[in-house]
Amino acid sequence: MLDRSSTPLNALLRRRRPGHSLEAPFYTSPEIFAADIEAIFERTWVFVGVEPDVPEPGDALTVDIGANAILIVRDDDMAVRAFHNVCRHRGARLVHDEKTTVGNLVCRYHSWTYNLDGDLIHAEHMGGDFDPKCHGLKPVHVRSLEGLIFICLADEPPEDFAEMERAMAPYIAPHHLRDTKIAFQSDLIEEGNWKLVMENNRECYHCGANHPELTVPLFAHGFGFAPEELDEAERAEADRYAALVRSSHAEWEAAGIPSRMQEHLDDRISGFRTERLPLDGDGESHTMDTKAACRLPLGPFSSAKMGGLHFWTQPNSWHHFMGDHVVTFSAIPLSAGQTRVRTTWLVHKDAVEGVDYDLANLIEVWTATNAQDAELVGFCQKGAQSRAYEPGPYSPHTEMLVEKFCRWYIQRMSEHFDVARAAA
Structure with a gap:
C-alpha cells in the first residue's frame, strides 16, 4: 500500500465539503493519481470493452490499467477470459497489439507458450524439475454483463457486481449486445483528470450551451432543471416531458x-x-x-421508438442502448492530467455498411459531443491548476449526480486508506 503519511491526501479526504467540487490536488497531483489507481482502479469492477471486441476464438484485446497490462481473450469454448499480460518467465509483455488474433499466446522473448486457458504448454531448456503447471498466466477476474466486459484486479473483487447484474440484465438483454458487431470505435485522449471526465458525464447542466447535436434527440429537461426558473412555456414543456416519461415507461x-x-x-x-x-x-x-441509424433492429421490438436506455457504472463507464444501435464509453486514466475515452458504436451483426446504415450518420452525434466534452474537460483541468481555483458549489437541480459520483469516490478512497471522515 502507498504511504500517505507525508501527503495531504488524508486531510483532503477528511475535509471534503459536500455539495462542492473537489480540491485541486484531486485533479492535479500525480501522487493522488497513483492513489486513485490503487484504491479505485485496482479494487473495483472496471469496464474495459464489449464481447464483440473479441468475437471469435483466439481474438484478443489488451488494456492497461495504471502499470497493469491486461489481456482479454476468447477461448476455444467461446468463453471470455482475462489474464495479466505478463509472461511467467521473466515478465515480458506477451501481446503487444491492442487487438489481434492468436492461436496460442507466444512470448517473443524466449518463446514460452500458453494456450487460451492460460496454461503453460511449452518452455524449452527448463530442466527436469520444472513444473509447467506452476507457471500458467495469472488470471484476472472478468465478468460479462450481457456482453459488457468488466475486469477487477483485486484478489477478492466486490461481491455486489452480482447485484448489479441481477438488476441490469433484464434492461440490457432485449438489445442482444452479443449479436452485434463493432461498426466504429474511436479513442480520444482528453487533457483532463479522469474524475473531471466522469463529473462532466454525470450532468447535463452544460448541454444546452455546448451540445447542439446531442440536444436534438435528448430532451432538455431529461436530467434536471430549476422549476422556479421556468417561464410558462418552459413549464408546459417540462410537464409534457414528465407525462411522456410516465406513459412511455408504462408502455415499454x-x-x-x-x-x-x-x-x-x-x-x-x-x-x-x-x-x-x-x-x-x-x-x-x-x-x-x-x-x-440502422435498418436492422437489435431485438424483437414492437416499435422503433424504444427510447434510449442509459446505463452508468462507477468508476468509468456510460452506455446508451437504442432499438437500432448501442454506444458504449469507457474512461481509462493515463496520468493525473490525461484520460483515454473509448467510444464504440455497435449495430446488428448482419448489418452492412452503406446498405443498412450510413456510418457518418451513425456516429455524428457522439463524435461531435465527445469533442465538445473533451474541450470542456480541458478547460476545467487548466482551471484546477490555477492558484485562483477553489471548490465551487454544485447545482442542487442539475448536478446532483456529480455530487453522488464525488461522494462515491471519497468513500472508496477513505475506506481503502482507512481515513475517518471529519464531521461535516
Whole structure:
C-alpha cells in the first residue's frame, strides 16, 4: 500500500465539503493519481470493452490499467477470459497489439507458450524439475454483463457486481449486445483528470450551451432543471416531458422492456444508474434526424421508438442502448492530467455498411459531443491548476449526480486508506 503519511491526501479526504467540487490536488497531483489507481482502479469492477471486441476464438484485446497490462481473450469454448499480460518467465509483455488474433499466446522473448486457458504448454531448456503447471498466466477476474466486459484486479473483487447484474440484465438483454458487431470505435485522449471526465458525464447542466447535436434527440429537461426558473412555456414543456416519461415507461414495461429508473451511484461499491428515456422528434435513435441509424433492429421490438436506455457504472463507464444501435464509453486514466475515452458504436451483426446504415450518420452525434466534452474537460483541468481555483458549489437541480459520483469516490478512497471522515 502507498504511504500517505507525508501527503495531504488524508486531510483532503477528511475535509471534503459536500455539495462542492473537489480540491485541486484531486485533479492535479500525480501522487493522488497513483492513489486513485490503487484504491479505485485496482479494487473495483472496471469496464474495459464489449464481447464483440473479441468475437471469435483466439481474438484478443489488451488494456492497461495504471502499470497493469491486461489481456482479454476468447477461448476455444467461446468463453471470455482475462489474464495479466505478463509472461511467467521473466515478465515480458506477451501481446503487444491492442487487438489481434492468436492461436496460442507466444512470448517473443524466449518463446514460452500458453494456450487460451492460460496454461503453460511449452518452455524449452527448463530442466527436469520444472513444473509447467506452476507457471500458467495469472488470471484476472472478468465478468460479462450481457456482453459488457468488466475486469477487477483485486484478489477478492466486490461481491455486489452480482447485484448489479441481477438488476441490469433484464434492461440490457432485449438489445442482444452479443449479436452485434463493432461498426466504429474511436479513442480520444482528453487533457483532463479522469474524475473531471466522469463529473462532466454525470450532468447535463452544460448541454444546452455546448451540445447542439446531442440536444436534438435528448430532451432538455431529461436530467434536471430549476422549476422556479421556468417561464410558462418552459413549464408546459417540462410537464409534457414528465407525462411522456410516465406513459412511455408504462408502455415499454407492459411490453416486457424494463424502463424505470434504478439508481445506486453512491450506496454500493459497484455503483450504477439506469433509466430508459423517450427521445425527441421521431424518437428512434441518437441521430440528427432522431430516426433509426440502422435498418436492422437489435431485438424483437414492437416499435422503433424504444427510447434510449442509459446505463452508468462507477468508476468509468456510460452506455446508451437504442432499438437500432448501442454506444458504449469507457474512461481509462493515463496520468493525473490525461484520460483515454473509448467510444464504440455497435449495430446488428448482419448489418452492412452503406446498405443498412450510413456510418457518418451513425456516429455524428457522439463524435461531435465527445469533442465538445473533451474541450470542456480541458478547460476545467487548466482551471484546477490555477492558484485562483477553489471548490465551487454544485447545482442542487442539475448536478446532483456529480455530487453522488464525488461522494462515491471519497468513500472508496477513505475506506481503502482507512481515513475517518471529519464531521461535516
